[in-house]
Amino acid sequence: MQWTASDDYGVTSQQVLLSTDGGLSFPTLLADGIQGGARSFSWPIPPDLVQQSLRIRVIARSISGSPGFGDSNNDFATAALSPVITSVEPNVVGARPAPLMVTIHGRNFYQGAIGLIGAQRLSTKLISDTQLEATLPSELVSSPGTITIAVENPDSQRSQPTNLIVLDAGGAAGPVITGASISGKKLLVNGIGFGDGAKILLDGEVQKKTVNDEQNPTSVLIGNKAGKFIAPRQTVVLVVRNSDGSLSNAFNFTRPQ
Known part of the structure; x- marks a missing residue:
């Protein structure tokens, strides 16, 4: 938020207050002791504040302590994320x-x-x-x-x-997917027990350009160009198949926005 303030003898301190009733009252103090030369303030809106009739008041005090104030002209609203x-x-x-x-x-x-x-x-x-x-x-x-x-x-x-993956109490008997991410056009699949030549299945389709990561071959698979088949916010089912035919758990992956 930004504002203007002036006084013949200078502004020494300022306050910022919040109204949730369209400016009828300003019971919530957002900031106190703001330096007199400041003309802006960043307020991190609490995630659980969902209101339709919010307004801001700035109170500026002169060197004598006399206050002056200004309110935002219109209501603003916050929405839940x-x-x-x-x-x-x-x-x-x-x-x-x-x-x-x-x-x-x-x-x-x-x-x-x-x-x-x-x-x-x-x-x-x-x-x-x-x-x-x-x-x-x-x-x-x-x-x-x-x-x-x-x-x-x-x-x-x-x-x-x-x-959340629940393994047999004796440990994993085959490949297990624990996570996934997108890097450019690549789909990166993390887990354990990935054998040499393992393949990623994306919604049942084998990704033929799957390779084991050079640094972490048993825990990271790279599906070259597989990332382009997953749109933002789309959820797909990933499975890893080792060369011996053993299959991993089915892993739901949603590409971030």
């Missing part, structure tokens, strides 16, 4: 008979946000607008498989899904 998951920790675990707590990292997590597996609501604790803790019941992690986790805010906006 969709939650976004960037990672889940841990994202690969062994099968177990007990519940599992995971930490979900991302952004735009509001008060009341919950972790979801399908339609099942998880016991969830909000740590911050970028972190949640969710507990998966024992029946979901007692056998090998891929669990798809999402976050839903109270306004019903839902994040893209991300995967």
Whole structure:
């Protein structure tokens, strides 16, 4: 936000206040003690502030302490953003008979946000607008498989899904995908147990230009030109097939915007 302020004897300090009722009152102090020469202020809008009738007031004080103020001319509004998951920790675990707590990292997590597996609501604790803790019941992690986790805010906006891999308690018997990303036209698939000559399957289609990464051949596969087949925000299913025919878990990957 920007403003102008002047006084014959100089402006010594300034305040910025917020109204949520169209300027009828300004109960919220956003900043105090702003230097007299400042004419702008950056306010990080809280992610859970969703209002239609917001206004700003700037109060400037002269050297004598006399105040003058100005309000924004029109209302402005803030809108809720969709939650976004960037990672889940841990994202690969062994099968177990007990519940599992995971930490979900991302952004735009509001008060009341919950972790979801399908339609099942998880016991969830909000740590911050970028972190949640969710507990998966024992029946979901007692056998090998891929669990798809999402976050839903109270306004019903839902994040893209991300995967948690549950391995057999004895360890992985074949390839396992733990993550994926796009770099230019390349699709990068991360995991464990990738054999020499392993191939990426994208929605069931073999990516013939798949190669093992030179530095990390058993944990990174590169699908040359496969990235161009995935549009922003599109979700695809990835599978890795080793040369012996063993298949990985099915991994849901959503390309970021």
